[in-house]
Amino acid sequence: MCLIITGQSAKIRATLLNTTGMLSDIYSLNPDGIGVMYATKKGLKVVKMLPKSAADATMFISKLPTDDRELAVHFRWTTHGHTDMDNCHPYDVIPGYVAMMHNGVLHTGNAADKAKSDTWHFIQDYLSESVHLAPELAFTDGFLAMVAEFIGDNRFVFMNGEGKMSIVNKDQGVEHDGMWFSNTYAWKPESLMPSYKSRVVSTRYSKWSYKDTPTPYDDDEYEINPRSPRWGTEPYIAPVKEPMPTVALLRDSLADADVEAVVAFLEAYPITVINIVCKNFTASATRFAKVDSMSLHEARIYEALLMGDTATLIAEVQADEHDVAYTMAEVMCYYIEWRGTGAIYKDSVLHLPVSKVA
Secondary structure, eight states, X not given: OOEEEEEEHHHHHHHHHHSTTHHHHHHHHOOSOEEEEEEETTEEXXXXXXXXXXXXXXXXXXXXXXXXXXXXXXXXXXXXXXXXXXXXXXXXXXXXXXXXEEEEOOOXXXXXXXXXXXXXXXXXXXXXXXXXHOGGXXXXXXXXXXXXXXXXXXXXXXXXXXXXXXXXXXXXXXXXXXXXXXXXXXXXXXXXXXXXXXXXXXXXXXXXXXXXXXXXXXXXXXXXXXXXXXXXXXXXXXXXXXXXXXXXXXXXXXHTTOHHHHXXXXXXXXXXXXXXXXXXXXXXXXXXXXXXXXXXXXXXHHHHHXXXXXXXXHHHHHHTOTTHHHHHHHHHHHTEEEEEOSTTTTTOEEOOOGGGOO
């Protein structure tokens, strides 16, 4: 999944070093490389490392500049390619002048060299030639909007040698005190923003709201999505902009067998949900799971979840057939027992209560 943070160097440094547990939480879920980019009098500076411990990550962050220059830092979680310095972000788009960081999972192909990451292939296949010919494209609204449309549930950060920065899909992240965080799954937003609340679904046809607070949205911020025939003629009300799911929120949704919440997350961020679940939890069959009573589609998803086969699961959601979000959510909630594997949720057992099964 990875995490990118942008903002003034001194502020990022102080936030990561002085917020209790924040850096260790981020490292525990993104241990596969750290990189930074920022401008100097000699041009764009890029520094990377492969930390072996949270102490290494702390040491790296402590060496960031203590001034107000704009900086971007990337914490990597490997999804494609080797875990090595070559695949550590940022990547060169124009060597020595424009670099890019990526948060998310791209499925535009990496078969040409499976040692390289999806980000590297995307740059080679789609960005490098165009940006070489016109470096300002990486900071042009129209070009960035086109890239945003193409990459969907992914975020890019570009920077050049003058310190100019642009963010693709900035609205998918969280902003606080001049800093931008590309997601919230690896750290606790409430540690910086006490009023921060994750949005959850209360019932299938209800509007979304913040926990313990009145619904802050007007009707014109919702769109009607009547796609699913299994929900009958009553329209399903979905948020226009759904927040990025966290490990904790997915854990709670699975533990509660909250199919509606999982459906909403899968429809908004399918690739993110699949990778968070398969990366942080191991799957085993519940006693209610009987393959011979499942449809072929359910059985295919069930087997892929048991094996942690993200490629098959992602192909399923990208095909967007058979009401796949609802089917996958039901299988996740009803037929799988989840056990935490990540450092934060290690040994936490997520299982379906007997009362949830008809």
